[in-house]
Amino acid sequence: MSTGPGLGRPDRAAETPDEQPSGRDENAQPPSAGGTQGSAGQGTMPSGHAMWGNTTSGTAENVGYVPTNTGAQPPEPRKGRKQGESELVREALKDAKVSHETSATGVRTVPGRGDREWPRPDKCRVITIANQKGGVGKTTSSVNLAASLALHGAQVLVVDLDPQGNASTALGVEHHAEVPSIYEVLIEDMPLGDIVVPAPEIPNLYCAPATLNLAGAEIELVSKVARESRLRRALDSYEIEKFDYVLIDCPPSLGLLTVNALVGGDELLIPIQCEYYALEGLGQLIRTVDLVKAHLNPKLKVSTILLTMYDARTRLAAQVAEDVRSHFGDVVLNTVIPRSVRVSEAPSYGQSVITYDPGSSGALAYREAASEMAHGGTVQ
Numbered sequence: 443m444s445t446g447p448g449l450g451r452p453d454r455a456a457e458t459p460d461e462q463p464s465g466r467d468e469n470a471q472p473p474s475a476g477g478t479q480g481s482a483g484q485g486t487m488p489s490g491h492a493m494w495g496n497t498t499s500g501t502a503e504n505v506g507y508v509p510t511n512t513g514a515q516p517p518e519p520r521k522g523r524k525q526g527e528s529e530l531v532r533e534a535l536k537d538a539k540v541s542h543e544t545s546a547t548g549v550r551t552v553p554g555r556g557d558r559e560w561p562r563p564d565k566c567r568v569i570t571i572a573n574q575k576g577g578v579g580k581t582t583s584s585v586n587l588a589a590s591l592a593l594h595g596a597q598v599l600v601v602d603l604d605p606q607g608n609a610s611t612a613l614g615v616e617h618h619a620e621v622p623s624i625y626e627v628l629i630e631d632m633p634l635g636d637i638v639v640p641a642p643e644i645p646n647l648y649c650a651p652a653t654l655n656l657a658g659a660e661i662e663l664v665s666k667v668a669r670e671s672r673l674r675r676a677l678d679s680y681e682i683e684k685f686d687y688v689l690i691d692c693p694p695s696l697g698l699l700t701v702n703a704l705v706g707g708d709e710l711l712i713p714i715q716c717e718y719y720a721l722e723g724l725g726q727l728i729r730t731v732d733l734v735k736a737h738l739n740p741k742l743k744v745s746t747i748l749l750t751m752y753d754a755r756t757r758l759a760a761q762v763a764e765d766v767r768s769h770f771g772d773v774v775l776n777t778v779i780p781r782s783v784r785v786s787e788a789p790s791y792g793q794s795v796i797t798y799d800p801g802s803s804g805a806l807a808y809r810e811a812a813s814e815m816a817h818g819g820t821v822q
Contacts, residue, residue, distance in 0.1 A: 559595035560816040568677065568688045569745070570707030575723050576694035578715040579750035580604075582785060583808070584691040585612040589794035590812035592647035596686040599638065602652035603673070603703050604693040605659075610651040613641040614792035617651040625655040627676050628702065629662050634680040643797050648685075656699070663698045670698065670738055673706040696730050704734045709745035714766055716752045716759040716778070721766075748811060749778040777811040779804065 602609040610617040626632035641647040782804030
């Protein structure tokens with residue numbers, strides 16, 4: 443930057459500072475006060491980004507967005523072998539098949555739904571949320587989908603089948619050792635209605651809590667009669683038709699608790715983290731579902747696949763999403779769930795992110811995913 447007459451310009455050394463050029467275009471218009479000027483035009487964000495309100499949860503929150511099939515296209519692939527052609531992905535997906543009968547439940551995002559009451563299903567939809575890999579968003583998805591549905595007029599029951607009891611925590615429901623829980627229902631034949639309690643923060647939302655006692659249920663169920671269908675019997679004896687949705691949150695395993703959830707549900711929702719390790723056990727899960735359909739629950743179908751923990755800063759996440767969509771087709775929801783600090787913070791306050799920070803990217807994404815489920819499954 444010039445600090446004196448003619449500095450760096452010998453040909454203008456004799457000129458006064460006022461006679462020297464200022465280094466800027468005299469005809470240029472000042473930038474608008476309402477936004478920054480960039481390659482995408484004055485006052486607009488670059489293509490491929492969407493603002494999610496006034497979020498303050500850090501970089502991951504600000505870059506997170508919910509891409510749909512009509513959004514920005516992924517970057518051009520690099521030369522050489524694609525990431526999607528890795529041996530890991532081929533091995534994970536080679537045996538993972540979904541019947542074409544399930545594709546009818548897939549929907550496209552419908553604009554302009556707003557916050558009005560969503561359509562309610564003709565009969566109760568019992569949806570099992572399972573994936574034997576931990577940390578893919580099973581409990582987070584169970585709680586936030588349930589909260590979104592309940593806030594839009596549906597009657598929702600969350601059955602916490604995970605011994606960690608995280609779904610109970612996120613809904614603000616007590617689940618210490620003295621509280622009657624799903625353990626007593628499975629092991630001691632207690633009626634399900636005796637343990638169901640309302641979630642304190644959200645109307646229309648109820649929870650069947652889990653306690654640490656459930657950790658021993660895997661062993662105790664081995665000697666029980668009809669050990670795989672005890673949850674199904676409990677649901678049948680409880681008037682679940684007063685609910686629109688029953689969401690069953692599973693532990694990160696393929697043991698007897700998860701099998702009970704698969705036998706008890708009519709639909710299966712699989713959360714898949716947008717990283718390649720999350721695909722590794724997917725084929726095993728689909729094979730388990732096929733066995734359950736063949737021997738225990740012929741009504742079970744994979745109705746929904748939800749992509750979670752999408753990081754818009756990485757090409758890897760876009761590639762995984764593309765691979766899953768190309769393999770499973772319309773059962774994959776258009777909405778994906780971005781990484782969000784608010785989603786992680788909400789359970790520490792005994793809340794879902796829907797009530798904790800309704801304007802965050804995670805809350806908006808889960809609300810849109812729940813809307814897809816509600817509008818795509820009204821005809822049974």
